[in-house]
Amino acid sequence: MVRSGSVANAHSSSLQRSLETFFGIGPYSRQRIMARFHLHDTMKVGDLTQTQVLDLTAHLDAMKLENHLRRQIQQDIQRLRDTGTYRGRRHAMNLPVRGQNTRSQIKTARKLNRVERH
Amino acid sequence: MSLSVCADCLSRLRVLNRPKTTYTVPIAATTFPRVSSFHSSSAAAKNNVLVKSKKGVKVIPPKHRGSQSAKMKKKVRERPKPPAIGERRAQRHRIVLSNTNALEVPGMEDWSKENMVDVQNAGHVLGLDGALLDKLRDCKAFKTTQNWSLFRRPATLIRSETIKIGQEMQDINRSQDTKTVRQLITGERASGKSILGLQAMCMAFMNDWLVLNVPEAQEFINNTSSYAPLKQEGTQPQSEQLYIQPHLTQALLTRALHSNEAVLKTLKFNHEFPKHLPLKQGTATLKDLVQLGANDHTFAWPVWQAFWREISEPGAKPRPPVLIVVDGVDHWMGPSKYRSAEYEIVHAHQLTLVRQFLGLFFSKPGESRPFANGGALLFSTTGSNSPAYPTFSLLINQLRARAQNLDASAPEFPLPAPYSKPDAHVLELMSGTGDVELIDLKSLSVAESKGYMEYFVRSGLLRAKITESSLAELRGLSGGGVVGELAKLGRRARL
Numbered sequence: 349m350v351r352s353g354s355v356a357n358a359h360s361s362s363l364q365r366s367l368e369t370f371f372g373i374g375p376y377s378r379q380r381i382m383a384r385f386h387l388h389d390t391m392k393v394g395d396l397t398q399t400q401v402l403d404l405t406a407h408l409d410a411m412k413l414e415n416h417l418r419r420q421i422q423q424d425i426q427r428l429r430d431t432g433t434y435r436g437r438r439h440a441m442n443l444p445v446r447g448q449n450t451r452s453q454i455k456t457a458r459k460l461n462r463v464e465r466h
Numbered sequence: 467m468s469l470s471v472c473a474d475c476l477s478r479l480r481v482l483n484r485p486k487t488t489y490t491v492p493i494a495a496t497t498f499p500r501v502s503s504f505h506s507s508s509a510a511a512k513n514n515v516l517v518k519s520k521k522g523v524k525v526i527p528p529k530h531r532g533s534q535s536a537k538m539k540k541k542v543r544e545r546p547k548p549p550a551i552g553e554r555r556a557q558r559h560r561i562v563l564s565n566t567n568a569l570e571v572p573g574m575e576d577w578s579k580e581n582m583v584d585v586q587n588a589g590h591v592l593g594l595d596g597a598l599l600d601k602l603r604d605c606k607a608f609k610t611t612q613n614w615s616l617f618r619r620p621a622t623l624i625r626s627e628t629i630k631i632g633q634e635m636q637d638i639n640r641s642q643d644t645k646t647v648r649q650l651i652t653g654e655r656a657s658g659k660s661i662l663g664l665q666a667m668c669m670a671f672m673n674d675w676l677v678l679n680v681p682e683a684q685e686f687i688n689n690t691s692s693y694a695p696l697k698q699e700g701t702q703p704q705s706e707q708l709y710i711q712p713h714l715t716q717a718l719l720t721r722a723l724h725s726n727e728a729v730l731k732t733l734k735f736n737h738e739f740p741k742h743l744p745l746k747q748g749t750a751t752l753k754d755l756v757q758l759g760a761n762d763h764t765f766a767w768p769v770w771q772a773f774w775r776e777i778s779e780p781g782a783k784p785r786p787p788v789l790i791v792v793d794g795v796d797h798w799m800g801p802s803k804y805r806s807a808e809y810e811i812v813h814a815h816q817l818t819l820v821r822q823f824l825g826l827f828f829s830k831p832g833e834s835r836p837f838a839n840g841g842a843l844l845f846s847t848t849g850s851n852s853p854a855y856p857t858f859s860l861l862i863n864q865l866r867a868r869a870q871n872l873d874a875s876a877p878e879f880p881l882p883a884p885y886s887k888p889d890a891h892v893l894e895l896m897s898g899t900g901d902v903e904l905i906d907l908k909s910l911s912v913a914e915s916k917g918y919m920e921y922f923v924r925s926g927l928l929r930a931k932i933t934e935s936s937l938a939e940l941r942g943l944s945g946g947g948v949v950g951e952l953a954k955l956g957r958r959a960r961l
Contacts (some may be wrong), residue, residue, distance in 0.1 A: 383805035386709075390690045 359394040359400050372413040381407060422464070502551040512880060530547055535732070539818070561608045562615035563599065565904050569926035570618045579623065579672040583632040589917035593621040594668065601671045604724035606681040607664045609790075613953050617925050623918050623949070625658070627905055628665045635669050635842060638787050644780075644840040646901075650795075652862055654906030655849030655952020662907065663791045666844050670789040675841070676777060678718065678725050680823070683794040684851070686714060687814045689803035692763070696818060710818050715766035717772070729786055730756055736781025739772040767818075780838040792823060792847040799858035801890050815891040828898035848922035857882070857892040864896065865904040909947035912937070918949065920955035 367378045367389040382389070385403050387396075396404070412420060428436030438445045549557075575581065577592035599620060602608060607715040614620050634647050651659045663679075670677045685691060696708040723730065730753035730874070739745060743765065745754055752773065759769030777788055792798075798820050804812040814820050826836045827843050836843075847862075863880040872879055910918065916937055922928040928935060944951035 379805070380809050383809045384807050386692075386694050386807065388689050388692055389803070391692075395692075 360392055363387060363391040363393050363396070364389065370408070370413050372411065372417040377411075493623055496541075499504060541824055559610065561603065561610065563603075563608070563620050565615055565617060568616060568618040569924065571621070571921065571924045574621060577624070577668065577672075582669055582672060583629050583636055585629060587624045588626055588629055589624070589911070589913040591621045591623050591917060591921040593619055594643070598668060598671055601677075601725045602664065602667060605667065605677055605679040605721045607667050607679060609681070612661065613957065616927060621663065621921070622665060622668075622923070623910075623914065624665075625662075625910065625914055626850075627907065629660055630905075631662070631666050631842075631844070634667050635666070635673065635675075635787075635789075638840045638842065641840070646836055646838065646840055647842040648902045649711075649842070649844050649905050650827075650862070650865065650902055651844065651846035651905045651907060653847075653849065654948060655906040656948055657849065657909070657950040659846040659849065659907055660793050661949075662905070663793055663844055663846050665841070666789060667791055670787075670842075671725075674729055674786055675881075676722075676786050676788045678722050678790045680718065680792040683792050683848075684797045686711065686817060686820050687797050687802035687804070689805075693804055693817070694814075695807070706813075706816055708816055708818050708821065709812060710767045712763040712766045715770045715819060716760060716763040719756050719766060719770060721755070722773075723756045723760045728808065733785065734783055735776060736783050736785075736810065737772075737775055737779065740768055743768060743772065770819075777839055783818055785838040787839050788837045790823065790826070790841070790843045792843075792845045794851065795845040796847045796852050796855060796858055798824060799861075800853060800855040800889060813889075813891050824895060827894040828902065830898045831900055855889065855892070856886070857889040859907055860888070861892060861896055861899065862904070865899055865902060866906065868899070869904055869906075909941075909945065910949050910952065911947070912941070915941055915947045915952060918952060919956055922953075928956045 363382070364378060367373050367381060368375065381404070382391075383390045384407070385400060387400065423438050425436070429440050430436070435445050440459050441450070442458045443450060444454055447460055448454065448457070470843050478751055494659050512599060571591075573590065574593050575587075578595070581587055581592070608614060616838075631649070638645050638647065651662055657746075667677050691711055691713045693709045694709050701893060731751055735750065735752070735753040735755075738747075739750075739755065743755070745758065755773055755776075759766040759773070777785055780828050797812045800814060801811045802814045802817065804817070806812055815824065823843075823845075827845055829836065860880055860882060867876075867879050882893075909915075916932060919928065919937060919940060921934050923930065923932060940952060940955050941947040944955055
């Protein structure tokens with residue numbers, strides 16, 4: 349598996365949970381991945397057969413996950429900023445991007461909306 | 467001589483520099499604020515600074531803003547050790563069949579092959595003997611929701627429905643014609659549907675039938691067991707993709723193996739089995755075949771197919787009658803929790819085992835008989851965990867209408883509601899309901915309730931005399947004699 353180390357550690361943990369630990373896989377894509385390879389809900393990582401592991405690995409390899417995904421998000425924000433869009437500027441200023449009020453309650457925006465996000 | 471005022475208080479007594487001639491009240495100290503009428507030293511010493519410091523001991527100035535509460539040494543909380551892995555589950559699934567605190571019921575007969583369908587036993591509670599219990603346990607006939615753990619030894623109430631099923635089984639035993647009985651058991655919650663299935667299994671074991679039990683139909687559809695698409699054989703494309711469930715097939719074979727070991731040992735092959743199964747042609751028995759599937763889930767499906775062929779297709783060697791019991795069949799009447807590779811919902815009827823069992827039960831007229839030497843199919847619905855599948859309720863209503871001799875063309879005959887979207891898979895089954903008999907389990911009769919409650923009295927659970935009036939009261943409180951509710955009243959402590 350892409351992160352075979354993490355999976356080997358989680359031998360007895362549920363496959364659902366293990367899949368969702370990847371950045372970029374939530375319940376939505378997890379359900380689809382599991383259905384694609386006919387894996388049932390209560391499956392443990394240790395129950396996977398060798399072929400299932402290989403299939404799953406190949407599928408996860410093709411997906412944009414973890415650092416690839418993080419980099420892409422970062423690049424998207426960078427692009428917005430470089431082209432001088434309003435959204436890019438708001439990101440650069442650590443302010444809400446989607447038209448929220450800024451009188452109070454913009455803590456999350458201050459924390460998250462930045463060019464170097466992660 | 468002890469002083470009435472303490473020494474510290476005296477030290478704070480201000481001696482006025484007045485001529486001694488003038489009269490001073492020695493009690494002037496009373497004008498000072500007195501902290502305590504009996505002792506003041508601790509009050510004066512409340513400030514640490516005032517306390518004389520010992521040599522070498524650093525005096526810590528008081529923290530005025532800090533907490534003034536006394537510092538307690540933090541106790542290490544003793545955490546109870548959690549139970550070992552699997553222990554909780556084992557506790558949840560444990561079947562307890564006896565209670566040594568309960569009284570032994572004197573003169574209770576055992577249920578055996580001889581008195582199996584004795585009409586005089588209706589309303590009596592009969593005991594189950596040891597060999598039978600092992601078989602029932604192996605095929606998972608007992609459930610945790612039933613009250614076996616209350617009594618000294620397992621025993622069961624013989625109802626009129628039990629005797630009816632027993633008589634039909636005896637007919638199958640006697641008749642030369644291979645007949646298959648199909649019965650759908652419905653009824654309210656706690657009306658004794660699962661117990662009736664268990665009783666049918668008992669009778670089948672007494673007569674050396676082959677018994678296959680599905681104790682929880684829900685397991686087949688709730689996406690908690692492995693599944694895989696069935697490879698399409700032949701060139702003709704099937705209308706829909708079917709799925710096999712290797713682990714559930716393995717579990718089914720395991721139950722079949724352990725509960726029918728003696729019967730399976732005696733059965734030899736009638737047909738050739740697939741070559742990839744590691745069995746010895748000629749000497750192998752059906753027990754070896756089933757054992758193979760029970761040991762390894764990868765063999766489970768081909769083994770099941772071979773096993774099924776052996777018991778259903780007639781051949782040179784005779785086969786015993788077969789009983790198939792399924793509990794909670796309504797879960798099989800709708801979409802399952804499984805998804806296809808394209809993330810489409812898999813219908814319960816796309817699962818091969820479910821399809822096979824339902825195909826047997828709702829077989830269309832003119833189709834071949836399911837078992838080589840006859841048998842019975844006993845499917846029961848669930849009352850407490852029933853999913854809302856209107857098409858299946860319609861099917862039951864149609865069966866009910868047919869039992870009342872209502873013609874299908876009659877205006878009162880139940881039909882799908884207009885503008886509703888009935889489940890096409892379940893609608894298909896309706897054409898095969900011709901042979902299906904509906905057993906609508908209602909409450910117990912008065913005689914049966916009396917027999918049952920007296921069993922509670924004789925076991926020491928119910929400390930009351932069962933008179934006509936008290937029985938009427940109990941029946942009234944239990945929805946007119948619903949057996950599970952009666953049992954609840956029987957076990958309730960009266961203080």
